[in-house]
Amino acid sequence: MRDRAAPSRRIPEATVVRLPIYRRVLSELLAAEQATVHSEQLAELAGVGAAKVRKDLSLLGSFGTRGTGYDVGFLLSQIDRALGAGHDWPLVVVGIGHLGTALVNSEGFSTRGFRVLALFDADPSVVGTEVRGLRVQPVEQLGAMAPVDPSTIGVVATPAQAAQAVTDALVGVGVTAILNFAPQVLRVPPEVMLRHVDLSTELQVLSFFQLRRERGRALEGALERARPQ
Amino acid sequence: MRDRAAPSRRIPEATVVRLPIYRRVLSELLAAEQATVHSEQLAELAGVGAAKVRKDLSLLGSFGTRGTGYDVGFLLSQIDRALGAGHDWPLVVVGIGHLGTALVNSEGFSTRGFRVLALFDADPSVVGTEVRGLRVQPVEQLGAMAPVDPSTIGVVATPAQAAQAVTDALVGVGVTAILNFAPQVLRVPPEVMLRHVDLSTELQVLSFFQLRRERGRALEGALERARPQ
């Protein structure tokens, strides 16, 4: 067995997004002491197709055994490696409302290498309180914090109107990756990576498809009535 | 001017996800009393390409004027129509922790037609409290609630281990669209629409790309050292 890890080929974003899902399923299987899994079962548990599972995994390397499947523990460790487990990922979280607090308290946060470096908020009644043992600092001090390590991830969980200024400040102290929860399109320099999660957008997407379904039903009804038996 | 609305062609999901972004930009332009906008500017403000904007909008209908652009108010109203504004979207939210509370308190929630129908939680210290004027009910009563309207959207914001049971109960009372925040793959009948938002997945995706960048830098450094001037 030699050189099973894939040469670091480009891994498509669509695949990267599924890796944490496989990771979760595998860790459940590991907890249940299942030794091996085949693509069909992993696919079923992850809610995707088996061909996609094999394709995704093959991009990381050749970790399965033909005729048998994948060793659960080994595959898990390889996905962890690809996702940078073991690495330290400092987070700077701005906006310690319900959303910011939810994020900081996420399950399995620290086991995945995420470590809260600093918390900021604009609200004087929040500043000074402790979340997960860390004191919330006034947001005005964000710009004055010591330059951060390049692997640091910034989290913007402020109201929309504060988000751009906070983002600029994060970029100013050296943050190169930002997760934005504010309902606001952010401008960042091209070298800064940005992901946007918007609760209300997700609901709007769901309601769009509900609406289409409803219109479909209405149309069916009309056809039904127009073409009586 | 006749028949400007597109025949209800299939609108790709990728486009649907961008509609709320255009919507937000347009409502800002409207607030700033800008009368018209062209695809180039809308693209710039939404952080996408101009061709994509025109393509997306053309799927909804032919709402622009060649040589001039789009009327801000009219385009906004058309996007609203496509997204089902004016429609009533009842929500059943299960899990009133920080995340559930953040969602229920989202800005512009009610203006978009979302209306919280019922709140449930398993924690006795949360049950009975009021969020946005609505009393939190014990989760055991979820299964016994009156069957819901087919446009109802369920929100699962519980810990992972409770998520599947809660989902089954939601489906049981007639919910056909679910937004899942629990770090858990859910099984639903094929007719139920499901979207999954996972805070920790988002961070893992960001850290994956950070890692690749780091490895890239390391490689560059190595090449630099291997090929001295």
Next chain:
DNA sequence: TAGATTGTTAATCGATTAACAATC
């Protein structure tokens, strides 16, 4: 009319899926 900008077509790119030879 001249200039500007849409709406659409065609070309490109990327992701998904099916099929199957390789191989345990």
Next chain:
DNA sequence: TAGATTGTTAATCGATTAACAATC
């Protein structure tokens, strides 16, 4: 060896982008 299942190829599907004719 026979059966099972991977890893990969090729076909398909869908989304993005560029280009430009249509038209205000």
